[in-house]
Amino acid sequence: MQTFTIKPFEVPAEAAALREQVRSLIREHVPPGNIARRANSWQVNDPAFSRELGKAGLIGMTWPKEYGGHERTALERYIVLEELLAAGAPVGAHWIADRQTAPLLLRYGNEEQRRRWVPGIAAGEIFGCIGLSEPNAGSDLAAVRSSARQDGDEWVLNGQKIWTTNAHIAHIMIGLFRSVEGSERNAGLSQFLIPLDTPGITIRPIINLTGEHDFNEVFFDEVRLPADALVGTEGAGWTQATAELSLERSGPERYLSSMVLVTELVRHAAHTGEPAAVALAGRFAAEAWTLRQMSLAVAGRMAAGEDPALEATIVKDLGNSFEQAVPLLVQQVVELDLTAPEPLAQLTAQLLQVSPSFSLRGGTREILRGIVARGLGLR
Amino acid sequence: MNEKQTMLSDMASALFAALSHGASTDDWGRIEELGFAGLLLDEAAGGFGGSFEDAGIVFRLAGYNAVALPVVEAILAARLAADAGFAASGTGTIAEAASGAISGDGFTGALRGVPWGRLADFVAAPAPDGGTMVLSTAEARVEERENLAGEPRDVLHFAETPIQRTDADLFGLGAAARTAQIAGACDAVLAMAVGYVNDRKQFGKPLGKLQAVQQALAVFACEAAAANCAAVGVAQALDRGDAGFEVAAAKGRANMAAGVGTAIGHQAHGAIGFTEEYGLHPLTRRLWSWRSEFGGEQYWMETLGRQVVAGGADEFWSGMAGRSDPPA
Numbered sequence: 001m002q003t004f005t006i007k008p009f010e011v012p013a014e015a016a017a018l019r020e021q022v023r024s025l026i027r028e029h030v031p032p033g034n035i036a037r038r039a040n041s042w043q044v045n046d047p048a049f050s051r052e053l054g055k056a057g058l059i060g061m062t063w064p065k066e067y068g069g070h071e072r073t074a075l076e077r078y079i080v081l082e083e084l085l086a087a088g089a090p091v092g093a094h095w096i097a098d099r100q101t102a103p104l105l106l107r108y109g110n111e112e113q114r115r116r117w118v119p120g121i122a123a124g125e126i127f128g129c130i131g132l133s134e135p136n137a138g139s140d141l142a143a144v145r146s147s148a149r150q151d152g153d154e155w156v157l158n159g160q161k162i163w164t165t166n167a168h169i170a171h172i173m174i175g176l177f178r179s180v181e182g183s184e185r186n187a188g189l190s191q192f193l194i195p196l197d198t199p200g201i202t203i204r205p206i207i208n209l210t211g212e213h214d215f216n217e218v219f220f221d222e223v224r225l226p227a228d229a230l231v232g233t234e235g236a237g238w239t240q241a242t243a244e245l246s247l248e249r250s251g252p253e254r255y256l257s258s259m260v261l262v263t264e265l266v267r268h269a270a271h272t273g274e275p276a277a278v279a280l281a282g283r284f285a286a287e288a289w290t291l292r293q294m295s296l297a298v299a300g301r302m303a304a305g306e307d308p309a310l311e312a313t314i315v316k317d318l319g320n321s322f323e324q325a326v327p328l329l330v331q332q333v334v335e336l337d338l339t340a341p342e343p344l345a346q347l348t349a350q351l352l353q354v355s356p357s358f359s360l361r362g363g364t365r366e367i368l369r370g371i372v373a374r375g376l377g378l379r
Numbered sequence: 380m381n382e383k384q385t386m387l388s389d390m391a392s393a394l395f396a397a398l399s400h401g402a403s404t405d406d407w408g409r410i411e412e413l414g415f416a417g418l419l420l421d422e423a424a425g426g427f428g429g430s431f432e433d434a435g436i437v438f439r440l441a442g443y444n445a446v447a448l449p450v451v452e453a454i455l456a457a458r459l460a461a462d463a464g465f466a467a468s469g470t471g472t473i474a475e476a477a478s479g480a481i482s483g484d485g486f487t488g489a490l491r492g493v494p495w496g497r498l499a500d501f502v503a504a505p506a507p508d509g510g511t512m513v514l515s516t517a518e519a520r521v522e523e524r525e526n527l528a529g530e531p532r533d534v535l536h537f538a539e540t541p542i543q544r545t546d547a548d549l550f551g552l553g554a555a556a557r558t559a560q561i562a563g564a565c566d567a568v569l570a571m572a573v574g575y576v577n578d579r580k581q582f583g584k585p586l587g588k589l590q591a592v593q594q595a596l597a598v599f600a601c602e603a604a605a606a607n608c609a610a611v612g613v614a615q616a617l618d619r620g621d622a623g624f625e626v627a628a629a630k631g632r633a634n635m636a637a638g639v640g641t642a643i644g645h646q647a648h649g650a651i652g653f654t655e656e657y658g659l660h661p662l663t664r665r666l667w668s669w670r671s672e673f674g675g676e677q678y679w680m681e682t683l684g685r686q687v688v689a690g691g692a693d694e695f696w697s698g699m700a701g702r703s704d705p706p707a
Contacts, residue, residue: 015704287632376596
């Protein structure tokens with residue numbers, strides 16, 4: 001048995017140059033500001049920085065040029081993403097559109113949808129959100145009840161989505177709706193591209209435990225969309241949405257959300273020489289290095305056109321556990337005054353509070369482990 | 380895997396599965412016949428001309444099959460002897476540690492943790508003053524010891540025995556090899572556990588249907604995957620050259636995996652896994668041994684921590700991620 005298949009791949013020749021490009025962009029455009037904003041930075045929005053990345057050709061890197069993309073390789077994109085995340089750059093505004101919305105449109109969307117939206121996403125000017133979860137459909141996504149009914153040439157949407165990250169800044173949502181009345185579970189679902197300024201949509205904030213506004217409730221009340229708002233095939237929404245989820249499973253954001261704190265712990269260990277802090281720096285380095293090997297291996301296989309779904313799930317589960325453990329271990333090892341303005345304290349305080357979400361978003365730990373178990377031949 | 384690696388893997392799989400933990404020293408000829416000891420030697424020197432990545436495949440399979448012979452050690456010893464210009468004949472092994480001193484070209488002291496030292500013709504060991512020394516065991520006094528799995532881990536005593544030297548990092552190579560063995564053994568324990576819980580029925584259904592069991596084995600699968608990726612990563616780094624960072628990271632991480640994997644592997648098996656007759660312990664007792672051999676978890680975390688701290692916080696990420704970038 002070998003659960004994790006590793007195939008050789010080449011790190012791009014331009015890797016070092018790409019890293020330098022990203023670093024200089026960050027130096028130029030990300031003001032020092034509030035250190036806590038560098039934690040979990042792919043959920044920190046800065047539309048101006050997103051536009052700068054767009055201008056620099058660092059969004060939509062792998063997409064065809066005719067849709068505003070740059071036809072770079074998937075591994076070149078990987079290098080850019082890991083540099084942005086390790087530095088704690090605020091990439092939240094465009095993250096979902098770059099990772100999911102546009103790739104989904106390029107894969108399943110019609111020509112009109114691609115031309116209308118993808119170039120703006122690549123420019124860092126159009127942002128997206130994901131309409132999957134509902135009040136009674138969380139981990140049990142197949143329980144989706146929001147509906148789409150055909151009325152002449154139009155689709156009419158009704159229902160409610162919840163935990164919708166960035167609905168309040170996004171221009172479009174790709175949402176999963178039940179398009180066959182009376183259908184059950186994962187049959188009869190379809191995906192729709194929904195401009196969020198369409199009449200009948202109400203977006204209400206849900207404030208998280210740190211007082212921040214990341215996610216929302218989105219209500220649909222007789223929302224009328226043209227026939228071509230359907231994405232892909234009617235009734236194939238489940239297959240398309242689960243393919244979408246696999247796009248988001250094993251990227252570097254799945255283990256790097258606490259990397260800025262790891263860096264500050266290294267600084268603390270260097271400054272104080274405390275043996276326990278030095279050893280903890282080593283442990284973080286060992287785990288992060290291993291996770292990077294794993295995440296890159298999956299990226300390499302995806303770049304080769306494979307779908308290493310089991311490996312991707314393993315990376316997410318292990319990566320989430322690591323990034324979640326970082327603030328707890330720092331707190332365990334270092335005597336911290338969490339009210340102090342020092343970066344180590346501020347980042348620890350922020351990550352202690354936001355890290356519970358790491359093993360919830362994009363598939364809970366329990367769901368992921370169920371998928372791994374099935375991959376092992378259990379269930 | 381490339382074609383050469385597939386061939387190597389097939390050859391090692393078949394032989395190692397046949398030998399397994401029941402192998403005796405009488406079986407050593409079968410290892411020699413296939414030329415495994417020359418895996419890391421140049422083709423010009425009659426070897427296989429293999430890379431560390433190639434060797435890692437064999438090391439992993441040795442671990443997977445719990446081979447009770449010093450195949451891993453012989454491969455490393457042959458390479459170190461060649462590096463040191465030691466005219467090797469017969470079978471070599473490696474030592475984990477040396478105490479004593481070198482005066483002139485002679486070593487006086489003891490080597491500890493020598494796998495099958497009692498049978499070896501020569502041994503490579505970390506030299507007390509740095510680097511690696513290679514010496515004949517012909518005049519050594521042998522104090523026989525065993526690890527948890529009953530594998531010889533002898534202490535060899537030397538008096539003014541001539542040595543040849545190389546600046547290779549034997550302890551690091553040993554750690555990289557044990558990482559691959561841990562990776563293989565973790566996969567083997569996981570496979571046994573999955574097979575067992577799918578087979579064994581309680582509450583009217585296979586144990587594998589119980590979510591508590593599934594979730595535990597999923598955790599183990601993640602750890603086994605981490606150990607395997609660490610093993611490949613460190614082998615690739617050895618092939619690139621400087622692998623000080625990767626050796627520490629890989630063995631440290633694999634030790635964590637061995638701890639989790641042995642615990643979950645036994646838990647899944649219940650009482651049967653705790654018996655002598657059942658084939659779990661040849662793997663888990665090796666894992667517990669390897670978890671200490673060539674550096675425990677804290678040792679490598681501290682070693683890596685000192686490296687990282689010396690590099691400075693601002694170089695931490697770039698230093699780590701840039702290590703595998705192609706030269707600009």
